Amino acid sequence: MNVTEQLTEIFRDLFDDEEIVLTREMTADDIEDWDSLTHIQLMSICEKEFHLKFSTVEMMHLKNVGDLIDMIEKKM
Amino acid sequence: MSITSIELIIALLLAPMILRNQQYKKYVFFIMNMILYFLACGTYQSFLGSLLWIVVPYIYCHFFKKKTPLFLCMTILFLYLNRYDWIFQSLHIPYMIPFMIFGLSYIVFRQIDYVLGYEFYHDDEKHFIDYINYILSFYTIICGPIQSYQYFYEDFYVKKEDFTQRQILDCFNRIANGFIKISLISYYLHKFADEAFASFSSQFQLLPFIIFMVCNVWFIYFNFSGYCDVVNGAAKLAGFDLPENFHQPFLARDISDFWNRQHITLTKWITNYIFTPIVKKMMERFSIDLSQYIGFFVAFLIAGLWHGTTMNYLIYGILQAIGVCLTKLYTTYMTKKLGGKKAFRLYRQQKHVKVIEIIVTQIYIYISFIFIGYDIIGLL
Numbered sequence: 001m002n003v004t005e006q007l008t009e010i011f012r013d014l015f016d017d018e019e020i021v022l023t024r025e026m027t028a029d030d031i032e033d034w035d036s037l038t039h040i041q042l043m044s045i046c047e048k049e050f051h052l053k054f055s056t057v058e059m060m061h062l063k064n065v066g067d068l069i070d071m072i073e074k075k076m
Numbered sequence: 077m078s079i080t081s082i083e084l085i086i087a088l089l090l091a092p093m094i095l096r097n098q099q100y101k102k103y104v105f106f107i108m109n110m111i112l113y114f115l116a117c118g119t120y121q122s123f124l125g126s127l128l129w130i131v132v133p134y135i136y137c138h139f140f141k142k143k144t145p146l147f148l149c150m151t152i153l154f155l156y157l158n159r160y161d162w163i164f165q166s167l168h169i170p171y172m173i174p175f176m177i178f179g180l181s182y183i184v185f186r187q188i189d190y191v192l193g194y195e196f197y198h199d200d201e202k203h204f205i206d207y208i209n210y211i212l213s214f215y216t217i218i219c220g221p222i223q224s225y226q227y228f229y230e231d232f233y234v235k236k237e238d239f240t241q242r243q244i245l246d247c248f249n250r251i252a253n254g255f256i257k258i259s260l261i262s263y264y265l266h267k268f269a270d271e272a273f274a275s276f277s278s279q280f281q282l283l284p285f286i287i288f289m290v291c292n293v294w295f296i297y298f299n300f301s302g303y304c305d306v307v308n309g310a311a312k313l314a315g316f317d318l319p320e321n322f323h324q325p326f327l328a329r330d331i332s333d334f335w336n337r338q339h340i341t342l343t344k345w346i347t348n349y350i351f352t353p354i355v356k357k358m359m360e361r362f363s364i365d366l367s368q369y370i371g372f373f374v375a376f377l378i379a380g381l382w383h384g385t386t387m388n389y390l391i392y393g394i395l396q397a398i399g400v401c402l403t404k405l406y407t408t409y410m411t412k413k414l415g416g417k418k419a420f421r422l423y424r425q426q427k428h429v430k431v432i433e434i435i436v437t438q439i440y441i442y443i444s445f446i447f448i449g450y451d452i453i454g455l456l
Contacts, residue, residue, distance in 0.1 A: 016417075033417065036347050037368055040355050057192050060348045061226070 003050075003072050007065070010045050014038060024066030050076060077116035077178070079218060079258060079303050087112055087214055088251075088306075092313040097235055106205050109212040113178065116217070122175035129153075129177055133187050134207050137194040146191065154184055160385045179217040181382060185345055186211050190225045192349070201229055215311045219303055221321045222341040236315040250309035257302025265295035269449075277455055288450075289442040296448060297325065300339070329424070329433040330406070331399030331440060342379065351375040368404065373397045388447040395444035 001009075008022045015033050028034040034042075043054050046068070052075040062068050077084055087108055095101045117123040136146050155163055157177055164171070177183065190207065210228045223231075272288035275281065304321045311318045319341050328334035335343045351371045358367035373394070380393015411420045423429060446452050 032421075036351065037355070037364075040352055040359070041364065044356060044359055056349065056353050057196060059352065060224075061193075061196065 003069050003076075006049065007046075007069065007072075010042070010049060014042055014045065022065050024064065024069065026065040027063070046072065052076065077112065077218065079306055080255075083112060083115050084214065088310040091310070092315075096313070096315040102205055102209065102232075105209050105213075109209060109214055109217075112214040113212050113217065116178045117175075118178075119175060122178065125173070125175055126177045129157075129180075130183065130187075130208070130211055133191050134204065137191055141195070143191055147188070150184065150187070154180065158385055160381075162387055179212075182217065182220055182222065183211055185222050185342075186225070188349060189222075189345070193225055197225075206232070215307045215316065215318060218307075219300065220339075220341055221304065221308075221319050222345050223319055227319070231317050239313075244313070247309045247313045250305045250312075254302045254305030254307075254309065257298045257305065262295050262299035262302060265291045265298060269295055273450055289446055292449065293442050293445045296445065297322075297338075326438065327434060328437050328441075329430065330403040330437055331396065332403045334437055334441060335396070335400070346375050346379050350378055365404075365408075369401055372400045372404075376400070383448065386451065386453070388451060388453050391453065392444060392447040395447070399440055399444060 004022060008020065011020045011022060011031075012018050015031055015038070017031075020031070028039065039059075043059055047053055050072050052072070054071070058071060062071065091108070094104055098104065113126070114123050117126055133146060133150070140146070156169075156171075157173060158180060159171065159176075190210065194202070206229060209232070210223075210225050213228075216223065269288050269291035272284040272291065276284040276288065301322045308318045308320065321340050321342075323337045323340065325334055325338035328337050351374075354374050355367045355371040358370050362370070376393045376397035377390065378393070380389045380391075380396065383389050383392065407420070410423065411417055414420050414423055424433070
């Protein structure tokens, strides 16, 4: 499974929606329940699943799902 | 210096002519910022002290990676310079610095953003003049809005398209609206709030108290959003896009929604730099629910104390945290009761639910905002 597929699984579990299909341009505005708290949950799950750490500033600089994928791939 | 100061108004009018898409705007803007900041400080002592405060974190970033010692010193000095009497008087520490730093509250937020993001900047983004322009921009020095350095830098160097006449008129319209809000509407609201406060402060009376609560909240809104209209409109004329601070806060459906509509840039800053790290850390030990409640309390306590130096602001912060926690409890309870998020969303779309939620939120805001600008604790 590549990063995008793994992330899709994570998103579907977290937002309890099996129909989510991730695109690089997708942002928090595209998923109704994606607020600051679920964003923190999402980051924590990603840290555990991919065995890496995100700093506060790195989390802040993410503009869309594409940025998240790039950051995970860069850190792996 | 205030938004109606003659020197600031001159700068706001001059800036579009000498800054918009100019080759040397970085240097011209720097000179304007330094002159206006010097005038705002009023004395050489204050100006030099302020420069020291501004330059030290910049130099620190160059040499040290660990930020904690810097932030610890800055926090203690911030409390000392802003004169948090109830802390330092109880510790019997006298004041030895005979001046205050103009705009310190907003300067600190920008500095923290700059310092934390420093390792992510390219070398050409680290110039001292850009840093000073970011920290001391005369558009945002008085009351924000709070931008991140990345946002400021990208916006500053993007070439802006030529304005249409319509766009210029829109900007002037916004500036004029802003001045009307500040000089006329908020002036009278403040006067009414003052008079109502005076009439119930000796002996409690319900009607003046209600007038005071309502006028105080609307005064804060008109005064602050008026200021934002002036600076955002004027900045746009000069080719700068400042972030928006208000989005119809009086249509908020709950307290959480209210803070996503009122002083938006402060909410974003607090969410990014206080709430997120705290909740992330707490989640390692506690449940997600408990972690978020701890996060709300810490974030709003800091936000409350940042707004003012007295205990009134501490109470104000606690009340906001309680409001957001109640919102979360209400959401969780209703979601369970109605059988899922989808059902709760449908329930909230009903007109009568909308109206009730807006009214309840308004009442909570009126009550919790009485601690802003007035010494309510002193009356008790």
